[in-house]
Amino acid sequence: xxxFEQLFKQLLQTNITKTIHREPYPAILPSRPELSxxxxxxxxxxxxxxVGHAIARSFVRASADTxxxxxxxxxxxxxAGSRLEQEAxxxxxxxxxxxxxxxVVNLAEVEAFWRDLAAQxxxxxxxxxxxxxxxxxKPILELGADEVxxxxxxxxxxxxxxxxxxxxxxxxxxxxxxxxxxxxxxxxAHSGVALRPSYxxxxxxxxxxxxxxxxxxxxxxxxxxxxxxxxxxxxxxxxMGVPLTPxxxxxxxxxxxxxxxxxxxxxxxxxxxxxxAAWDVEELSTGEVRKRIDEDPYYLRASIVGLNGGLQA
Numbered sequence: 422x423x424x425f426e427q428l429f430k431q432l433l434q435t436n437i438t439k440t441i442h443r444e445p446y447p448a449i450l451p452s453r454p455e456l457s458x459x460x461x462x463x464x465x466x467x468x469x470x471x472v473g474h475a476i477a478r479s480f481v482r483a484s485a486d487t488x489x490x491x492x493x494x495x496x497x498x499x500x501a502g503s504r505l506e507q508e509a510x511x512x513x514x515x516x517x518x519x520x521x522x523x524x525v526v527n528l529a530e531v532e533a534f535w536r537d538l539a540a541q542x543x544x545x546x547x548x549x550x551x552x553x554x555x556x557x558x559k560p561i562l563e564l565g566a567d568e569v570x571x572x573x574x575x576x577x578x579x580x581x582x583x584x585x586x587x588x589x590x591x592x593x594x595x596x597x598x599x600x601x602x603x604x605x606x607x608x609x610a611h612s613g614v615a616l617r618p619s620y621x622x623x624x625x626x627x628x629x630x631x632x633x634x635x636x637x638x639x640x641x642x643x644x645x646x647x648x649x650x651x652x653x654x655x656x657x658x659x660x661m662g663v664p665l666t667p668x669x670x671x672x673x674x675x676x677x678x679x680x681x682x683x684x685x686x687x688x689x690x691x692x693x694x695x696x697x698a699a700w701d702v703e704e705l706s707t708g709e710v711r712k713r714i715d716e717d718p719y720y721l722r723a724s725i726v727g728l729n730g731g732l733q734a
Contacts, residue, residue: 438710440701443651444672448702449682451483456685458485464545465490466525466583467552469501472601472650472676476549479677481505484514489545491523491534498522525552525579535586547684548587550580550600550631553624558616569619576623577630584634588643597684600647601676602628602695606723628695629723635693646683647695650676671699690714694721 435441449456463480467473468490480488488505492498498520505518523534538545554575561569584598605617606625628647635645651671679698682688690706694714704710713720 435697435699437697438701438704440704441699442675442701443699445674445678446701449678451479451678451681455687456483456681458483458547458681458684461485461546461684462487462489462543463547463549464587465549465551466523466579467492468549469494469497469520472653472673473549473551474501474504475650475653475673475677476551476599476601476680477501477505477677478508479674479681480547481508481514481516481518482512483681484512485516485547487517487519487543489519489521491521491525493522493524495522525583526574528582531579531582531586539590544590544592544594545587545596546594547597547599548583549680550583550598550627552579553601553603553620555617555620559619561618561622564619569622572619572623573626576620577626580627581630584631588638595641596643598631598643598645599680599683600628600631600645601650601680602647604649604697606695625723632693632695632722640689640692644684644689644692646688646691646693648676648679648683649695649697649699650679651698675699691721695723696721 447453451458458480463477463485465473465477465480465488468477468488469492473490477488477490490498490501490505502518502520505516509516509518521534523530525531552575554572556564556568556572580600587596587598590596603620603624605621606628631645631647638645652669653671653673653676676698679702682702683691687702687706690711691714696705705714
């Protein structure tokens, strides 16, 4: 077995639910009437490629009123927007596709973006915190403080700033926030994950950020869920020379469908928690897993192993 094959085997291992999915299944299909996004405006930073684009496609299929994707590269956004418009036609939805260039770490650009939305009378109902930054595999002290901090800027500060703007919009309508996290925040012993400790550090900071926000905001006002999208084939894998093989990678429609499901009443019990898109939502919502979610405030949340529930060592 090659090093890559061993890594993939490790990264796909999980046992929270007995049923593990690698492609969409009936309970989370965007076409389910119960998951309809009709009347909603969905904002997806980084929606032009990879996981973000897969999520955008699913919201189109779920009949969102508007899917708004932003990014730094106008050519990438133009291509992605065209594909989403084709998806809307193929799905028979009337979803409006809007693309905007915006550097998510440039606070002046972000401020101007939200100001423009307000001027147009556009209120965002769903925010998908999707943009992330990772760098070459090096220990933190070899990367250096400046590079590590640049990952904090993308993986923690930018999501906070977007969430602040999102939450402070006028109106009493319920909002939904989906944070695209990663298994790297807990799978630190895996060899492939351990190679990029700065990514783990900054994505954990971002995930803990949303967990703490959720502690102070009831789901009726803003429902917040973090999730690992799965092992999705992206440009990063392509640049490493890894071929696309279905047996090694998850279907990218799985993460998109899960993100749609996470913005519905059915997912409210996961407010403030971290889950995998691969976990079966019907098992999560019933039986022993649901019982533990309801009774254990530390379950599927970031904390220090061994100190849960107490202040004494």
